[in-house]
Amino acid sequence: MSTNVEPTTNAAGTIPAPATPYQDDIARYWDHEARPVNLRLGDVDGLYHHHYGIGDVDESALGEPGAPDRETRLVAELHRLESAQSDVLLDHLGPIKRGDTLVDAGCGRGGSMVMAHQRFGCTVEGVTLSAKQADFANQRARDLGIDSSVRAQVRNMLAMPFATGQAAGSWNNESSMYVDLHDLFAEHARILTPGGRYVTITGCWNPIYGQPSKWVSQINAHFECNIHSRREYLRAMADNRLVPQAVVDLTPATLPYWELRATSSLVTGIEEAFINSYKDGSFQYVLIAADRV
Ligand code: SAH
Numbered sequence: 001m002s003t004n005v006e007p008t009t010n011a012a013g014t015i016p017a018p019a020t021p022y023q024d025d026i027a028r029y030w031d032h033e034a035r036p037v038n039l040r041l042g043d044v045d046g047l048y049h050h051h052y053g054i055g056d057v058d059e060s061a062l063g064e065p066g067a068p069d070r071e072t073r074l075v076a077e078l079h080r081l082e083s084a085q086s087d088v089l090l091d092h093l094g095p096i097k098r099g100d101t102l103v104d105a106g107c108g109r110g111g112s113m114v115m116a117h118q119r120f121g122c123t124v125e126g127v128t129l130s131a132k133q134a135d136f137a138n139q140r141a142r143d144l145g146i147d148s149s150v151r152a153q154v155r156n157m158l159a160m161p162f163a164t165g166q167a168a169g170s171w172n173n174e175s176s177m178y179v180d181l182h183d184l185f186a187e188h189a190r191i192l193t194p195g196g197r198y199v200t201i202t203g204c205w206n207p208i209y210g211q212p213s214k215w216v217s218q219i220n221a222h223f224e225c226n227i228h229s230r231r232e233y234l235r236a237m238a239d240n241r242l243v244p245q246a247v248v249d250l251t252p253a254t255l256p257y258w259e260l261r262a263t264s265s266l267v268t269g270i271e272e273a274f275i276n277s278y279k280d281g282s283f284q285y286v287l288i289a290a291d292r293v
Helices: 019-031 036-042 070-091 111-120 131-143 181-191 214-223 230-238 251-261 271-279
Strands: 007-012 013-015 101-105 121-127 150-154 167-173 192-205 242-249 283-292
Touching: 007 242, 013 121, 013 131, 036 283, 070 167, 070 192, 070 251, 101 111, 101 214, 111 121, 111 131, 111 150, 121 131, 131 150, 167 181, 181 230, 181 242, 192 230, 214 271, 214 283, 230 242, 230 283, 251 271, 251 283, 271 283
Parallel strands: 013 150, 101 121, 101 167, 121 150, 167 192
Antiparallel strands: 007 013, 192 283, 242 283
16 A cells, blocks of 8 residues: 555646545556456447446347357447446436536546537546546547547546536546545535536445445455445435435346346456345445536
8 A cells, every 4th residue: 555645647647635545546456457348348339438237138139159259249238238327327417518518527448428528519527546547538539539528637536626617517437436425525516517417327235225235345345445325325415415306226227237247258256246236135226316506
């Protein structure tokens, strides 16, 4: 663990001090992340995601079990479901104009940013702790000729480099489990214009189950994160001028993705924890869209 308090410097920017030792760990985690399950899926069409998929599996797209192209088809299908997840997130941003700015907090390699720009024609600003990810996202934007509209920076999403009220919409796509939710939503409420929309898609533990299950603890250990409860999301939003407009339980919609993924050679070992915790009700995959009032 690093105790370095100097800002991390790189081509895409800096994490302004004081970054916590934990944030240094997370930056390092994502700087070194190169799992085939993420990169091979991104190679399908150049949209690189670090999140999971939703929707029914198209069995006809998978071809015959055991066929030589089965794995290629399976990768393409998993990727289609991951992009479908981003589409559902973007559906909940409401009407966005070309002149608007959107903010992707915890943007990863930028797949959702590209999709947002392609859909709305607007400016999309992303922040990530990982210099590797920011450089990757910016290179993709250059390759696509959209780098004047799509940009990733190495920044802490608890102190984003955007003016008060600058964003028409903002989101966390599977990135809110790395931070304190009160700090996070206070910062989104600051950068969002009143009437702007915030959306998150996240795994959360289910207060009906009682406490985080052993599967949830395994997921936390695997990703070095801290999964919050559904109750905590709603409480932290209420405390920070974010009023839920939609709460959608995506758990049934994400299970087919996990069950398909578990059959692939690209398994990472965490599949069982997701499948078991979704099935025993201790963990949920939710979308929450909220109005900044
Ligand atoms: N939203 C992306 C990436 C999800 S992976 C996608 O859907 O593909 C989690 C991301 O959260 C990583 O990019 C990581 O750098 C980012 N992250 C975690 N803590 C952060 C923080 N405090 N500030 C900025 N980004 C953070």
